[in-house]
Amino acid sequence: MLGARRRNKFRNGFVTDRDYWTLRCVDIRMTNVIELDNLAVSFGGRPILKGLSIALGGRAIGLLGPNGAGKTTLIHTLLGFHKPAGGTARVLGHDVRSDAIAMRAGVGYMPERDAFVAEMTAVHFVRLMAELSGIPSEAALERAHESLFYVGLGEARYRGLETYSLGMKQLAKLAQSIVHSPRLIILDEPTNGLDPPARRRMLDLVKQIRDSGHARILFSSHMLRDVEEVCEDVLILKDGQIAAYVNLEEDRKANEGAIDIEATGNTEAFAQALTARGCRVSPSAPRRARVVLADGMMATEVFQIAATSSAQIRRLIPKRDSLDDIFHKAMENGRGSL
Amino acid sequence: MAVYEHAYSPYTGPLTPRWSRFAIIPRHAIRDVFRSKLLMVVFAVSFVYPLVAAILIYLHHNANALSILELPIKELLPIDTAFFRNYVWTQAKFGFLITLFVGPTLISGDLANNGLPLYLARPFTRLEYVAGKLTVVAALLSAVTWIPGLLLIGLQSYLEGGSWLAHHLPIVLGVFAGSWMWILVLSMLSLAVSAFVKWAMAARAALFGIMIVPSALAAVINQLFQTRWGSIVDPNSCLYSILVALFGSDARVDIPAAAAFVSIVLLLTVCAGALALKIKAYEVIR
Numbered sequence: 311m312l313g314a315r316r317r318n319k320f321r322n323g324f325v326t327d328r329d330y331w332t333l334r335c336v337d338i339r340m341t342n343v344i345e346l347d348n349l350a351v352s353f354g355g356r357p358i359l360k361g362l363s364i365a366l367g368g369r370a371i372g373l374l375g376p377n378g379a380g381k382t383t384l385i386h387t388l389l390g391f392h393k394p395a396g397g398t399a400r401v402l403g404h405d406v407r408s409d410a411i412a413m414r415a416g417v418g419y420m421p422e423r424d425a426f427v428a429e430m431t432a433v434h435f436v437r438l439m440a441e442l443s444g445i446p447s448e449a450a451l452e453r454a455h456e457s458l459f460y461v462g463l464g465e466a467r468y469r470g471l472e473t474y475s476l477g478m479k480q481l482a483k484l485a486q487s488i489v490h491s492p493r494l495i496i497l498d499e500p501t502n503g504l505d506p507p508a509r510r511r512m513l514d515l516v517k518q519i520r521d522s523g524h525a526r527i528l529f530s531s532h533m534l535r536d537v538e539e540v541c542e543d544v545l546i547l548k549d550g551q552i553a554a555y556v557n558l559e560e561d562r563k564a565n566e567g568a569i570d571i572e573a574t575g576n577t578e579a580f581a582q583a584l585t586a587r588g589c590r591v592s593p594s595a596p597r598r599a600r601v602v603l604a605d606g607m608m609a610t611e612v613f614q615i616a617a618t619s620s621a622q623i624r625r626l627i628p629k630r631d632s633l634d635d636i637f638h639k640a641m642e643n644g645r646g647s648l
Numbered sequence: 649m650a651v652y653e654h655a656y657s658p659y660t661g662p663l664t665p666r667w668s669r670f671a672i673i674p675r676h677a678i679r680d681v682f683r684s685k686l687l688m689v690v691f692a693v694s695f696v697y698p699l700v701a702a703i704l705i706y707l708h709h710n711a712n713a714l715s716i717l718e719l720p721i722k723e724l725l726p727i728d729t730a731f732f733r734n735y736v737w738t739q740a741k742f743g744f745l746i747t748l749f750v751g752p753t754l755i756s757g758d759l760a761n762n763g764l765p766l767y768l769a770r771p772f773t774r775l776e777y778v779a780g781k782l783t784v785v786a787a788l789l790s791a792v793t794w795i796p797g798l799l800l801i802g803l804q805s806y807l808e809g810g811s812w813l814a815h816h817l818p819i820v821l822g823v824f825a826g827s828w829m830w831i832l833v834l835s836m837l838s839l840a841v842s843a844f845v846k847w848a849m850a851a852r853a854a855l856f857g858i859m860i861v862p863s864a865l866a867a868v869i870n871q872l873f874q875t876r877w878g879s880i881v882d883p884n885s886c887l888y889s890i891l892v893a894l895f896g897s898d899a900r901v902d903i904p905a906a907a908a909f910v911s912i913v914l915l916l917t918v919c920a921g922a923l924a925l926k927i928k929a930y931e932v933i934r
Contacts, residue, residue: 389769391929411666411771419769421762428757429680441672442770444663453659486766491658524658 342367343494343526344388348397351380351387358383360550361397366528368557370520372541373530374637379547381530382422385498388528389419402493415443418492418525420483422499426471432458433467436486443490450489457485461515477508484515488525495519496528501536509536516540538633546640554640561636567603568629570594571612573621580621587615600629669772673780674787677754681784687749691792694742698796701735702803709807727804732819733826733895735797737888740830743789744859750788751838752851754781755927760846768929778839778923785835794827822895829890833883833912836919843926859883866902876902886911 344366351359359380375381386392388401390410399406404413427435433454440450440457458467461481466474471482480500487495497516501509517540520527531537537544538558546554573580574597581591581599588604603609609626616623682688707713707721714721725731758764767777801820805813813820838855845851862882869878879885879902886908893905901908 386930389929391765391768411773414769415771417769419765421765421769423762425762425766427763427766428753428761434676438672438676439766439770441664441676442669442767442772444666444669444771445659446662446664447675449659449661456657489659490770491660 345400350396352395368543370527370541372537372544375547380550416493418487418495420487439486440489457489572625575621580619670776670780674783694792747834755842765929797823818896826891840919840922
């Protein structure tokens, strides 16, 4: 805890960063943290991101896509590392092209690859990163200790980073990404190469940060299960375009009461009877249909309706779209549809 | 937040001003630089010449000491323009040695460990990064060049009294500007080499080569074409020409100061271009 005298020294001795306070004053619950308007990025004339337009505003946003879809390019563009070839990208209300420095004051970034400053202990490294974000030296040291304890590296904080295991390095990267209290934390493949306990710890930490409400999270990963566990919204990219943007909770609700049915016999009469009972029937293939049950209707009633319609149910599967289904559908359907 | 409360809490204190943040890098780097005992020795030895120069200045103004030594020091080593020019030249060589230790590892370490995205994902520009790294070398070289040089001038001026300083202003300019020319060239060269060569020993060898090979090349060109203009490719000769001009002395130089200055500016531009090329968060593979 900073003593009152030291706080006064900070107040009197340092100029408050206007950009920082501008960011602080913006409500953390503002609707959108990332706004893309026809964003295009090209390397050597080759288009990588092709006119992305979307507003992202969830507490934790998953970024999915196959290799080469443009996930990392999008992250780097959001951080101001790549200049857009067209369109605009705004992060926390700041244009990434013209206002990158002010934007970065409110962003924490955990890169995918190993990334460190050579020959440093973890506490020295995290302190340096905090200072670069504008935290005064002594407060930065305090924050470095706190961040390392928070991610579970408290006991190892005086060890050189080169002696860390892969899991510990990932946690050190997470510590440096949160040390300056960013309002948006961009995590690029945070569970890469982690063993199950380390992966569990990483996911728990990310969920804890998400639930604290202090920061929004952009979580890029190949691991669909991780994204499903942590994220509320998911943006799926394919070939540099948006293949889908879904709210997982809404998607689950929309699929509540839905069943996939395979039947033989008089399937036409069966479908008509279900419709008459208030169900929505969407044929998906010959003798197959997705049925959204009427309010209060139980699945067992479907068997009775089938019997009275001279149809036999061969298969009945309660429908619950997993992220895996959503992802694969997005990959099959291409742009914008599920 | 106390360390035992392992919960995520935001920082709510004040922030340092933007303009001061480039100084964070040298503050952390200089702390680490002196972990090398060899560098400590070289750094300490760099102060021998200024110390000897200070003693000589003192002896010049102490009749008792001169009579005890029975040496014609005033005639052998007069405190004049050449005295201070030689001081800058000698200290610049020690500066080169220090740069060999410090410079080549400054950026290569960050490149080898992918540290650049971490710096540049913060409210910290590429220019601030380079300025911070450059300050590391510049601070160390300043400590062995112009700072003791100006102290020596102060000592001489104090002991000589009267209007010595007013009559020798080119010496002040020579010590200050001449030292800074060296500092700038050594800093930029070492950073540029460090940005391209990741292995510290190879980077040191490259920096050594860049300062030595052009001298040999210049000598070959001068010999072959019976000219002195070959020295324009040699940073040492160019810096010496500029130094002589700054001191306003008539010592023999190979090339005119203006041409030497253009050559040095060109060298610095190449270094800046190389840094602009390499100091990026990520390399884009096209």
